[in-house]
Amino acid sequence: MDTSKQCWRGIILLGGPGSGKGTQAVLLAQKLGIAHISTGDLFRENIRMGTELGKVAKTYIEKGELVPDEVTVRMVRERVNRPDCTNGFILDGFPRTVAQADALNQVLAEMHRSLTAVLNLQVAPDVLLERLSRRWTCKACGAVFPEFSAPPRAGCKKEVCDGELYQRPDDKPETQRHRIEVYREQTAPLEAYYAERGLLVEIDGENSIERVHQLILDAVRCVEEEDRHTV
């Protein structure tokens, strides 16, 4: 797409583990020509590379707990200031606590930017559990394959990647329920937080991938249309 004339966009995808944030963020980032920032992917990359950050994050992620705010915010602050964020970004998995949302406000203020919209992917807890138990992830590129109940024989076929597919340790049944619980306690309050600020848009995440993508595009267009009328 032609990104030369486009405006800056800052979009947050909210939703429980398995709600489709990652899948939708990839599609939306491609469509809008903005960066996709997944804190889960950033942590996993650091774990793979054996960095200090990765070592800290691993202990929390394996238990289904959140990585401490201070560590996460520092990582996101560095990431949003990279050159590929010039036209904006989609945040997938951040913020996950009210403290992170407050910190993000500060980072955005320093950048003289404000959020475009917060899209809340709504999926019932039993559907989330079912999806997580069938989810396989590419070790090399992080692509998610939601549809398998057993390990697929072939490797990742996204783009040019041929990485090995694996089930994320935190997608195992014993950790799944805990992550959904953590979401309810620590992240769900962000729905009210952003609703109060007039930024929350509800999206029915139980539709097909294509349909959810369309609903998201419609929502972003609608928000931008409203903004044009109020300026």
Ligand code: ADP
């Ligand atoms: P999902 O896509 O299933 O929602 P993610 O890949 O986004 O999961 O995140 C995996 C794990 O990484 C989380 O369970 C948590 O331990 C850690 N994590 C990711 N983002 C954050 C964050 N913003 N704050 C704290 N921990 C995080």
